[in-house]
Amino acid sequence: MMRTNRWLLILVLCLLALPDARAQSYPDLQELTGYSIKAYYSPGNAERAKIIVGRCEKTIDYVKGLVGFTPKVSVFILNPEHWKKYASFPVYGMPHYPDKERLFVAAEDNAFWKSFIPPLDQLSPDMAAKVKTAYRTPDGNLSMMAFFDLLALHELGHAFHQQGGLTMQRLWMQELFCNIMLHTYIAEKEPANLPALETFPEMVVAGGSVGYEFTTLAGFEKKYDQMDPKNYGWFQCRLHVAGKQIYNAGGPTTFIKLWKGLKQHKEKMTDEAFASFLEEQVSKEVAKVQTAW
Ligand SMILES: [Zn+2]
Structure with a gap:
């Protein structure tokens, strides 16, 4: 009787642990392979995932060369639907590093990034020209996408100082x-x-x-x-x-x-x-x- 109860308890504990284990595998995301960083992306964003993760990898390698430390991170490149499901920060587009390991970045251009472009006639002609050069997207619009993509590397900085002690x-x-x-x-x-x-x-x-x-x-x-x-x-x-x-x-x-x-x-x-x-x-x-x- 004792023995049966113990096995029952183990079975219950295993079942309790199961949903968590499944959540960790992100069934609706694709895993990016071929990089030293673990990364997952919303389907359809493989090229963007490669650019973002490739840059994170290069940054980690470079900083490791300076300080001799490598943090462990998993990068998530998400569309708005998956952002709602997995990310911690409610606004789509804000890169963030909510726990000790996961870094969330947006896969698509969005209203949040576009909202930072002021009416160009409110800027000095010199600044307006700089904004047009720095933030023109491939489709010819203006968006702060290029800046927020770099902010993902700021978030990697938090992984370095937190995990580096x-x-x-x-x-x-x-x-x-x-x-x-x-x-x-x-x-x-x-x-x-x-x-x-x-x-x-x-x-x-x-x-x-x-x-x-x-x-x-x-x-x-x-x-x-x-x-x-x-x-x-x-x-x-x-x-x-x-x-x-x-x-x-x-x-x-x-x-x-x-x-x-x-x-x-x-x-x-x-x-x-x-x-x-x-x-x-x-x-x-x-x-x-x-x-x-
Ligand atoms: Zn910060």
């Missing part, structure tokens, strides 16, 4: 770290894509800070996941511009120093201690983000 000290540093990594990779390996990476943040920063409720780094720390998305986007754009300045001043070396420093210093630093750590052990340009924000 870094202590980020501040939320703004966590975001800046990803933007420095992204800028370093694009500048070193895909310089033709620098206009797509730089133009949108430059445009937002040139628009000034009027109308945003929070504009200080202390405000960013306090309201990180509560501020309105436009305000959060403004901070990100400032941190993208900073990422560019930091790379231009020191090249890939700065990212390596930042990685080593944040890996080594596990104790929480005061603002003063953090500023001098950045200035002395990383670079003046990184310290300036905090001291001259």
Whole structure:
């Protein structure tokens, strides 16, 4: 009797575990093979999946060459229907990395990406020309697709610092770290894509800070996941511009120093201690983000 009960219990436990195991296999998605990263895509998007996953692979290889660490990630390239089913962020098009391993990116151009293109007559002629060059899609429309595709690499940055055991000290540093990594990779390996990476943040920063409720780094720390998305986007754009300045001043070396420093210093630093750590052990340009924000 005892024995029967034990087998029954094992059987029940196996059945309970089953739906989970099935969910992990994503029956309505196709698995992309031939890459070192696990990846799944909505049917019909094989070419786009290859481009996105190929670029993620190149980024991981490049950053591994700098810091000697490889994170484990699975990339999902989804259409709107599968996005609703699998992704965590409700808005289709926002790349995100919700847990320790899965990275979600959109397969198709969408209203969210198009919404960031302002009426061109509201921009300076110089900026309007830059936007037209950087964000023209293959079908002749304007969309921020090229920028958001690069943001997927920012999300990979989170996989690096989380899995690499870094202590980020501040939320703004966590975001800046990803933007420095992204800028370093694009500048070193895909310089033709620098206009797509730089133009949108430059445009937002040139628009000034009027109308945003929070504009200080202390405000960013306090309201990180509560501020309105436009305000959060403004901070990100400032941190993208900073990422560019930091790379231009020191090249890939700065990212390596930042990685080593944040890996080594596990104790929480005061603002003063953090500023001098950045200035002395990383670079003046990184310290300036905090001291001259
Ligand atoms: Zn981020």
